[in-house]
Amino acid sequence: MSDPSLHLTDLSYFPGCSLESSARESNISLMEAAGILGLNLIELEDWNCCGSSSANILDKEIAFSLAVRNLSLAPAHRPLMAMCPRCLYHLREAHQRLAREPETLRAQERRWGRPISLDLKIIHFLEVLVRLGPARLHQGLVRNLNGLKFVPYYGCTLFRPPSLRQGTYYQGELGNVLTMLGGEPLTRALTHRCCGSFLSAARADVVTPLVNEILASAVAVGAECLVTSCAMCQLNLEIRCTWDPRLPVFHFSEILALALGAEDYEGWFTRHLVDPRPLLAARKLIA
Amino acid sequence: MNPPKAALKLWSADNRIVLAEQDRFLARDIQRLSGTNLNRCYHCRSCGNACPFIRGMDYPPNAIIRLVQYGLRRQALESHTIWICVGCHTCSVQCPMGIDIAAIMATLRRLALEEGAMIAETNILDFHREVLHSIKQYGRAHKLGIMLRYKARVHQWFADLDVGLRMLAKRKMDLKASRVQAIDEITRLFIPHWKR
Known part of the structure; x- marks a missing residue:
């Protein structure tokens, strides 16, 4: 399975608007975890929004060009890694279109005045972890998760849209990785149900029952928390839940970094709207 | 709506x-x-x-x-x-x-x-417009700016005020927008080619 052309030491990193602002704790903990695992994440110089759902709805061409500008900034010799599933989706979709339409590729190269490589690998952080292999994770394990019962919540985008379903399938790996670190995944909840995405802003009345449903399913299987791969899901699950008591919702990178022994977790967890510290303290994962 | x-x-x-x-x-x-x-x-x-x-x-x-x-x-x-x-x-x-x-x-x-059809969900469309506006201005989505402009557009200042304040308190929304340096590369995308 290992692709010899893919060197996993230096990676271009595309944070995206959410990880840059509202989900900064995910960004920081990701950097931390990557450092412990020996990955060198080099933030894409002067990146811009990936195109987002909104731009794609209003003007597909502008959205496409936005995604392509990022591709034109990425050096071809190292893979481009994204953390946000939606960013991954838009970047990959644009890349696939460039491969299909050589005239569009040339026009975009002229527009940005930079070459765009069709060989550029665009991957998700989860894929990087799986390719690194279990040995490296075991090596870094400092805090065993002590059977922390979590629901691996993937949301709707990671690996689901048709353009992301080409190539190797990494479904289920979020649970596998955390199992290796001592967690206990509960997969019989609504792990792939959409969180409501941008409707959370304009139609909260539609999103609230949906989020409650997802959290209720997690409670029903006996979960103590949810771990999500998407920053927007994390936010929606926290702000739109009207249930009590609320389950903490973690970014995947936070739990990973915690297990790998990161120490500055205080700064991440204070940014949560549902305080996860009592749970972690009860599990003796933090002081 | x-x-x-x-x-x-x-x-x-x-x-x-x-x-x-x-x-x-x-x-x-x-x-x-x-x-x-x-x-x-x-x-x-x-x-x-x-x-x-x-x-x-x-x-x-x-x-x-x-x-x-x-x-x-x-x-x-x-x-x-x-x-x-x-x-x-x-x-x-x-x-x-x-x-x-x-x-x-x-x-x-x-x-x-x-085709200029009647849009059934104007609030959702307005939200998308504000996101795109933010991208045009900064090259990135600035959540606080988007939400403020959206609220002004739909005149619903008090809906979700509690959520907004909690997010501000947790510093989930930055006051200052994160910007793209080469912003003219972005704004050019929004100008029709015959006007550039």
């Missing part, structure tokens, strides 16, 4: 099929523009069963396909359903005939905007 009351309006009086109003090329157009074959749909309703947003829709997804098949252009383009759909692709995955229903919704949204 209240959610539509009846889940299924297919049988209501204003949805009578007037043969003279039918657009016989609609199905073909949507098929070509979306790149998916909607003639394969046999209306098993798996899409609607799976859709997380069905409660906010006026037509279930397969009924939108039906409208397109019948050539009922106005009803399809003016439906709430196409705007409530966020493109989570649950229906596309569930469809036993492999129809990319999310792509059909995206195509209908595009047509509705291009």
